[in-house]
Amino acid sequence: MQIQDYENQIDSLRYDHKKNKNVYDQYESGVDLSSNEDDEQAREHQRNKDYVEVKVKGLEEEIKKLKxxxxxxxxxxNEIQSKINQINMEKNLRSTNRVKKELNRHEKYMTPNKV
Structure with a gap:
């Protein structure tokens, strides 16, 4: 469940232009973000881009850890289930052996003596 949330956040950061409004607005307005280092919009775009990259990398690391x-x-x-199955098998085997012994005992006492 948490992995899906993280993957949704990554998709949102990468593709949801409403959450990354600065990038979207600058792209839509045709601002050349690479032209002027002193341009405030270019710096804002770079900060937003860096934030998105760092956030995405962090979320991807969390996904790897969770997986x-x-x-x-x-x-x-699987190990616990295997142990439970083995215990049940042993229990069934003991139960079967007990029933067999009981049947043998009954058979021994119920058969007529041969003369």
Missing amino acids: AMQVVEQTNI
């Missing part, structure tokens, strides 16, 4: 944690959690779940 690694999911793999570990799934491995742990």
